[in-house]
Amino acid sequence: MIDRNDSEALLEEYISNDNLQHHCRMVAEAMEAYARELGKDEGEVDRWWTAGLLHDLDWEQYPEEHPAKAVDEILPEQGYDESIVEAVKAHAPERTGKEPEEEIERYLYACDEISGFMYAVSLVRPNGFQDMKVSSVRKKLKDSSFASNVPREAIDKGAELIGKERSEHIRFLIDVFKKMG
Template sequence: MPDRSDALALLESWVDNEALRLHMRSVEAAMRHYAALRGADPEVWGLAGLLHDLDWEKHPDTHPVTAVDHLREAGYPEEVCHAILAHRPDYTGVDPVTELDKVLYACDELAGLVYACCLVRPNGIDDLKPKSVAKKLKDRAFAAGVNRDDVAHGIELIGLERNEHIQNVIDGMRAEAETLRIRAVDRAG
């Protein structure tokens, strides 16, 4: 099975947009955190998060099918490929059915919103609370590209209370705050 270093090399070769790279790493951080909470393999779950938008920049019309075709050829686990397809069921027709599928779906859009919240706070992610994220979730003008319906559906899929899910995503991203550049000091320097 390809490992994280292989996945990072793939990300670097397929994705030029730094913001998209940071989003994919944010989802990876949230997925690794959830894997630890649920007794799953953090390497597998992390790969699904890291690679879920691999083809978004260069092949938006066939996203995520183009990426999954490549990932299968490269030997990535089928559970990772399935989860990536299931994070966009409207296009692929693959519904999120496994725990990995559901958590990836639930973390994708929410990680984007959490990231945006970090960028407008004086202390970045350090003191970010679910209440602040929930408030921004209601403000559709804030981080307008975040699909609020997908956030709500993701929360339903994983069966957690909204603030618990938000806290889990924050905790996962906080663990990688320096890499994600979501601390005030990281953004200033």
Template sequence: MRSRQFSSELLEKYIDGESLRHHSKMVAQAMEAYALSLQKDPKEVEEWWAAGLLHDLDWEKFPDEHPNKAINEILPEFEYPQAVLEAIKAHAPERTGKQPESEIERYLFACDELSGFMHAVSLMRPTSFDGMKVKSVTKKLKTLNFAANVPREDITKGAKLIGKELNEHIQFLIQIFSKANSN
């Protein structure tokens, strides 16, 4: 398994846009937090973090080949574990045909779109994630022209895949992102 520093440098090499870098880091934070809450061993925590950080690695430079370029050409060169590659593959089932099945795959799918949506909500607030309420996120989810490119059905499906009520999933991520925001 590559170091966090190596993975972060790889992210910077392939992703120029600050917004996508930020999204990738948020998903990595969410994945790490869930891995810790599930009491994964340190090796698995690192895998979950890496899957979150690198899940959109090829999106900016190779959008038509996402995520296949990353999982078939870029990441194997650096010997990332198969679990990381499979999770990245399963986070985009409409492009790869692979549905999220394993725990890491289901959690990555669950954290990806919701993290992006919640970031959009945080940008509308003067205090970002601090003091954010679940209700403000769920209210925005019903506003279909807000963050219109985020598929609501994937957010709902993601919560079900990890066996959580959507409100519980949102609350967990608010806590994680609030904590990260204050650091």
């Protein structure tokens, strides 16, 4: 059985960039929180967390192939569950041709870009996530020069995929990221 420590070790083996590691951990926490909110059992909570943690595993070393290297080679070779591999595949539909359909896939897609965006917002605030309001995030979303590498359409599409208002999704994630410290 692969446990969380194994996945952490794999993350550190493939990713040396602290920011990217941090992004992966944020998405893992977001996925865990949603899995719990949805009442999943512990095994499923672990799978959601793991899909979040490893979704960008090959991004640093294989940016051209991402996420093919992870989904075709690394993750299956390590023995990761099919649902995790498929979720990683579906987080980048424009590269893999696989659209997020299963619940874990839709949530991963929905948590990815918004987490990166919210992290960027936290960096320009004195107290980071601690006193972040949904309105601060919304304002930055409207400012196309802010974190311009984050595609706003992907954020909207993500919220839609999980059937949430964008604001509701952001509010949930502020609470998750606040606890990460």
